[in-house]
Amino acid sequence: EVQLVESGGGLVQPGGSLRLSCAASGFTFSSYEMNWVRQAPGKGLEWVSYISSSGSTIYYADSVKGRFTISRDNAKNSLYLQMNSLRAEDTAVYYCARDMIRYFDIWGQGTMVTVSS
């Protein structure tokens, strides 16, 4: 079964850091580009970051540029999102999503990140 499972969410203080992970299974992870997408409580979807299959090409949304870092380990079938200098407005459910030619065909169940003092 093709599956993505996120982990690493939790409660963190403003200015703090958190590292999210996404474990992939059921497909050849190293062949696919990947993304992080987030959804603030009661709000819509927001694309956060993209990484190519090799990890050589990376893009970020302006709202997280300079604070978040996307990476992947193809040997471990895993995608990561290092989040630094977190703000209240980063509070959201974070989804990892497989990129299938500019759309997202597989989504994880999401992990909740709450930034609050």
Added chain:
Amino acid sequence: QSVLTQPPSVSGAPGQRVTISCTGSSSNIGAGYDVHWYQQLPGTAPKLLIYGNSNRPSGVPDRFSGSKSGTSASLAITGLQAEDEADYYCQSYDSSLSGLYVFGTGTKVTVL
């Protein structure tokens, strides 16, 4: 940060047809980039509903159809069913400097 505009809500009785519009600009839909649609049932992750403007993944009922014209796209649901009550989002690629992918503002479909 959404740059694709959708109506906040649409509603219809069971069996009726409803449509959801998605309006973009010259840097995304108007530039010729494909539009994709996702369904998000309450408390769950989004699910791909339509890709490449009008294609349905395996398992998606043919009651769902998509189209695109100019700087806009539409999702139609015919024969509305209770289980179709959900949030729907359009998505496209954007060639501006502010981001790579953009989502619509989202539409809540209510089955009366």
